[in-house]
Amino acid sequence: MASQLRLCSALALVTGAGSGIGRAVSVRLAREGAAVAACDLDEAAASETVRLLGGRGSEEVAPCGGHAAFQADVSEAGAVRRLLEQVQACFSRPPSVVVSCAGITRDEFLLHMSEDDWDKVIAVNLKGIFLVTQAAAQLLVSSGCHASIINISSITGKVGNMGQTNYAASKAGVIGLTQTAARELGRHGIRCNSVLPGFITTPMTQKVPQKVLDKVTGMIPMGHLGDPEDVADVVAFLASEDSGYITGASVEVTGGLFM
Numbered sequence: 330m331a332s333q334l335r336l337c338s339a340l341a342l343v344t345g346a347g348s349g350i351g352r353a354v355s356v357r358l359a360r361e362g363a364a365v366a367a368c369d370l371d372e373a374a375a376s377e378t379v380r381l382l383g384g385r386g387s388e389e390v391a392p393c394g395g396h397a398a399f400q401a402d403v404s405e406a407g408a409v410r411r412l413l414e415q416v417q418a419c420f421s422r423p424p425s426v427v428v429s430c431a432g433i434t435r436d437e438f439l440l441h442m443s444e445d446d447w448d449k450v451i452a453v454n455l456k457g458i459f460l461v462t463q464a465a466a467q468l469l470v471s472s473g474c475h476a477s478i479i480n481i482s483s484i485t486g487k488v489g490n491m492g493q494t495n496y497a498a499s500k501a502g503v504i505g506l507t508q509t510a511a512r513e514l515g516r517h518g519i520r521c522n523s524v525l526p527g528f529i530t531t532p533m534t535q536k537v538p539q540k541v542l543d544k545v546t547g548m549i550p551m552g553h554l555g556d557p558e559d560v561a562d563v564v565a566f567l568a569s570e571d572s573g574y575i576t577g578a579s580v581e582v583t584g585g586l587f588m
């Protein structure tokens with residue numbers, strides 16, 4: 330689909346920007362004119378994303394401003410606070426688009442799942458989105474800026490998935506968190522929506538046993554796994570004013586899996 334320049338005045342903070350869906354989201358938002366603050370636990374990966382965007386220090390300059398890479402662990406409150414301070418200082422404004430893509434899996438059947446694997450997944454996937462959403466919202470409300478917050482959940486948060494009690498719980502929590510944030514922040518001109526991808530071809534799904542991937546592919550009405558760009562298309566829409574009357578929604582990007 331031809332990209333429009335819907336985001337020329339936007340500053341987009343993307344977490345998990347160093348890989349997969351987060352990288353695709355960063356590329357798409359930049360292509361639509363946004364300045365991108367690409368954050369990841371892996372600083373080198375975030376910097377590579379910015380290089381791909383034609384970031385500061387490269388010959389290409391984004392249509393409406395530069396891009397920058399930031400390192401932060403979204404599960405750490407202090408790191409998230411510093412991240413938002415750094416973004417505000419770097420761009421002299423709060424992010425008007427916030428996309429939380431950072432996430433992990435630690436898959437195991439319930440009977441054998443360790444407490445540590447539970448804690449780690451909840452900390453990154455759910456608490457991380459709480460911390461980023463809260464820190465961004467505090468900046469935005471105090472400055473009176475309108476914004477679009479987009480949290481990446483998963484279809485697993487809707488229907489569950491064998492081997493993922495921790496992950497499914499975290500992603501179901503993201504939906505509830507986002508709906509509640511939408512209720513509280515709507516009066517401030519801040520929209521909050523969730524995106525629920527199905528199986529998307531990224532490093533995260535490379536760990537899935539082939540027999541499971543084979544099984545699920547046969548269940549997808551569109552007959553194939555999705556690409557990160559399929560998710561980025563929807564994120565760009567939710568980031569733009571084309572979705573200006575949408576908040577509290579959960580948008581499934583699954584090829585029809587578990588519709």
Ligand SMILES: CCCCCCCCCCCCCC(=O)CC(=O)SCCNC(=O)CCNC(=O)[C@H](O)C(C)(C)COP(=O)(O)OP(=O)(O)OC[C@H]1O[C@@H](n2cnc3c(N)ncnc32)[C@H](O)[C@@H]1OP(=O)(O)O
Pocket residue numbers: 434436437438483484485489490491492493496526527528529533534536537538540541544545548
């Ligand atoms: C018929 C059902 C088809 C599959 C439906 C799956 C729908 C899920 C859609 C999710 C889309 C969104 C994905 C997302 O958000 C990003 C991710 O989370 S990617 C990671 C997704 N993770 C999984 O799906 C878990 C995959 N399973 C595993 O990693 C391992 O099985 C596990 C570590 C849990 C256990 O390993 P192990 O003890 O070695 O057991 P086996 O691997 O041999 O499995 C035993 C048995 O169970 C079957 N099985 C395993 N996982 C699933 C599963 N998710 N759905 C259905 N069946 C599963 C496996 O095929 C074996 O069956 P046998 O008949 O005994 O061979």
Ligand SMILES: NC(=O)C1=CN([C@@H]2O[C@H](COP(=O)(O)OP(=O)(O)OC[C@H]3O[C@@H](n4cnc5c(N)ncnc54)[C@H](O)[C@@H]3O)[C@@H](O)[C@H]2O)C=CC1
Pocket residue numbers: 344345346347348349350351368369370371374401402403404429430431432433453457481482483484525526527528529530531532533534
């Ligand atoms: N790939 C898929 O099939 C699906 C993925 N999702 C979700 O989409 C999001 C992105 O997933 P993918 O791109 O597939 O995964 P990925 O593994 O390719 O990318 C995840 C990125 O998040 C970063 N990250 C991990 N922990 C972090 C932390 N504590 N702080 C900051 N960054 C951290 C990683 O370094 C990595 O760059 C995740 O939230 C995932 O749960 C949802 C549904 C399907």
